[in-house]
Amino acid sequence: xxxxxxxxxxxxxxxxxxxxxxxxxxxxxxxxxxxxxxxxxxxxxxxxxxxxxxxxxxxxxxxxxxxxxxxxxxxxxxxxxxxxxxxxxxxxxxxxxxxxxxxxxxxxxxxxxxxxxxxxxxxxxxxxxxxxxxxxxxxxxxxxxxxxxxxxxxxxxxxxxxxxxxxxxxxxxxxxxxxxxxxxxxxxxxxxxxxxxxxxxxxxxxxxxxxxxxxxxxxxxxxxxxxxxxxxxxxxxxxxxxxxxxxxxxxxxxxxxxxxxxxxxxxxxxxxxxxxxxxxxxxxxxxxxxxxxxxxxxxxxxxxxxxxxxxxxxxxxxxxxxxxxxxxxxxxxxxxxxxxxxxxxxxxxxxxxxxxxxxxxxxxxxxxxxxxxxxxxxxxxxxxxxxxxxxxxxxx
Numbered sequence: 001x002x003x004x005x006x007x008x009x010x011x012x013x014x015x016x017x018x019x020x021x022x023x024x025x026x027x028x029x030x031x032x033x034x035x036x037x038x039x040x041x042x043x044x045x046x047x048x049x050x051x052x053x054x055x056x057x058x059x060x061x062x063x064x065x066x067x068x069x070x071x072x073x074x075x076x077x078x079x080x081x082x083x084x085x086x087x088x089x090x091x092x093x094x095x096x097x098x099x100x101x102x103x104x105x106x107x108x109x110x111x112x113x114x115x116x117x118x119x120x121x122x123x124x125x126x127x128x129x130x131x132x133x134x135x136x137x138x139x140x141x142x143x144x145x146x147x148x149x150x151x152x153x154x155x156x157x158x159x160x161x162x163x164x165x166x167x168x169x170x171x172x173x174x175x176x177x178x179x180x181x182x183x184x185x186x187x188x189x190x191x192x193x194x195x196x197x198x199x200x201x202x203x204x205x206x207x208x209x210x211x212x213x214x215x216x217x218x219x220x221x222x223x224x225x226x227x228x229x230x231x232x233x234x235x236x237x238x239x240x241x242x243x244x245x246x247x248x249x250x251x252x253x254x255x256x257x258x259x260x261x262x263x264x265x266x267x268x269x270x271x272x273x274x275x276x277x278x279x280x281x282x283x284x285x286x287x288x289x290x291x292x293x294x295x296x297x298x299x300x301x302x303x304x305x306x307x308x309x310x311x312x313x314x315x316x317x318x319x320x321x322x323x324x325x326x327x328x329x330x331x332x333x334x335x336x337x338x339x340x341x342x343x344x345x346x347x348x349x350x351x352x353x354x355x356x357x358x359x360x361x362x363x364x365x366x367x368x369x370x371x372x373x374x375x376x377x378x379x380x381x382x383x384x385x386x387x388x389x390x391x392x393x394x395x396x
Contacts, residue, residue: 005031005141007045008061009053015062017046017053019141027052028071032095032142034083041083043139055139095142096122097312101321101337104284109136111143112312120185120202121148121178123288123295126308127211128155130286130297149178156208170208177202187290189215189235189268194276197290198234212287214280214298216273216328219263225256226263238264268292269328278305301339309334319345347371350381354389358396363389 003020018024019031024047029035033044035054042056051064052074067073074080097112109129111122125148128134134151136143153174160166180202187203190196194214197203206213219226229249230238241248242264245257263270268291281287281300289298289307297308299322306322314320321337335341340348350371354364367385374384389395 005046007053007055007141010059010061010063012061015048015053017048017062019046023047024052026070027068027074029074029080029082030095030142032098032140032144034137034140036081036083038078038080043137043141045141057139095144096148097315098136098140098143099315100138101318103130103321103337105338106132107138108132109138109140110308110310111136111148112315113310114312119295120181120288121145121152122310123297124152124205124209124211126297126310127286127288128152128209130299130308145182149174152205152209153178156205159208159210166208173201173205173208177205184293185295189217189290190232191218191230191235191238192232194218194273194280196234198236206288212281212285213290214277214287215268215290216270216277217266217268217291218270218273218276220270220272223259223263225253226259229256229260230263267328271328274305274325274328278303281305306335306339307332346381350385353382354385357386359389359394363392363394366392 003018003023004016005019006014006016008014017031021030024030024044027047029044029052031044031046035042035044037054037056039056040058042054045053045055045062047053048064050069051066052068053062053064055062065074065078068078068080096114098109099112100107100109102108110126111129113119113122125134128151129136134155136151153170156170157167160170185202186200188198188200190198194216195212196215197213199207203213219230221227229252233241242260245252245260249256277289277298278300281298283303284299284301286297286299289296297310299306299308301322305325307325309317309320309323319336319342320334322335322339324333324335324339326332333341336345347368351364351368354367355361359367367389370388371381371385374381
């Protein structure tokens with residue numbers, strides 16, 4: 001089902017379009033491509049009933065040309081052309097789903113992560129998208145890796161307009177470093193602070209974009225024996241020393257080796273590390289969080305840390321946007337783009353419905369407090385709230 005996308009036509013009909021590479025290939029364009037057509041700029045939606053459908057800007061939905069049955073007819077007869085010099089057909093792994101979400105009451109786009117995709121670029125792009133510093137057209141269903149890189153570098157170069165020294169560095173980064181991020185980014189962590197990363201050339205992009213890169217792999221300050229061993233060492237410094245621990249740390253206590261091993265195998269996160277991130281991030285500040293060789297977009301909201309849910313498996317889950325981190329053990333809560341749980345949204349629906357029924361505000365407040373005590377979210381909360389008000393002798 002990953003290559004089926006539901007979209008409406010000009011007459012408002014919802015259709016399941018085939019957006020797979022195999023189906024689009026004979027037309028020479030893939031889903032999400034921006035094209036110039038005889039009717040103006042449009043976006044390729046996908047294939048349905050042996051036709052390639054487009055959403056032309058200004059139209060209410062998708063349409064197709066009867067005489068555009070293949071690449072030759074679309075390009076040579078109808079003169080459909082790609083915009084921005086994107087390749088007509090790109091490998092499936094080099095394009096990424098775009099998801100529209102509500103974030104702090106405003107509609108924005110985010111990029112979804114393919115399995116083993118270039119998560120550094122996606123996490124950076126999602127920070128900039130949520131900050132509305134870069135933009136992806138709302139009708140795009142896919143974005144290519146090249147397009148993502150171009151958007152990020154264009155924004156970076158605009159930041160340093162007039163500073164030729166930095167612009168030269170960014171030009172070199174664009175040509176020689178950015179393409180390597182397709183396979184990920186190797187970092188070397190320092191264990192003494194949440195921003196402790198070796199300043200390698202690939203990592204410098206975070207500084208140039210003014211995006212914090214943080215981790216939570218930090219020992220508890222009360223674990224003095226571990227802190228004395230680790231000190232200001234980086235991971236690359238510590239790893240070989242652990243292998244020859246007794247030779248590297250001849251004065252260490254007997255049980256210290258096990259403690260250091262436990263720390264090194266703590267899934268690259270500690271409760272103290274989480275606390276430090278929570279303490280240092282401002283409310284609604286966005287950053288990139290590194291853990292277990294993975295990069296994720298993170299923010300703090302209402303004092304809690306949240307990870308952006310960018311896995312493509314949640315593409316159709318409109319209410320699963322943020323994952324609130326409750327502990328390093330993995331306890332979490334899925335929330336909407338506006339940081340509401342499913343129950344929060346149901347309670348809002350209950351309140352609005354009861355007001356429509358004609359109940360007084362004070363009565364609605366009583367019902368709201370009552371349904372908040374109900375643990376089950378699969379029951380009809382509106383019905384439960386109505387029964388509660390009736391039991392109190394209230395009526396609309």
